[in-house]
Amino acid sequence: MSGYVFGAFYDIVRRIPAGKVATYGQIARLAGMPRCARTVGYAMAGCHDSSIPCHRVVDRFGGTKACFDTYAPRMQQALLEAEGVIFRPDGTVDLEQCLWDGFF
């Protein structure tokens, strides 16, 4: 682990169920750092761990910018669609239906 904070973020991301997505701010809040969404993004930027579904992490508008070093942007969308995530015509995730509520 690069830092205990990263570990906490990774742990939360791993708990995101298939077919759902979470925002950076949401993950930061669950980690106990509501203002640390930036660090979440940076943690995801280094998602060298294949056990971390960083493709389920999107920005507040549902933009899928994840895994630049790991996947191609369109591949992330394909993965989410395969899990049942609904995409809007503009290429963003329908957060109204697929945003993770924090529970199972």
Next chain:
DNA sequence: CCGATGACCAAAC
């Protein structure tokens, strides 16, 4: 070693 930056969000003015 220190300064700047970064897949961002939310409160404040």
Next chain:
DNA sequence: TGTTTGGCCATCG
């Protein structure tokens, strides 16, 4: 009501 600034932690130069 919209726009601006602050903030958090780690990595890069």
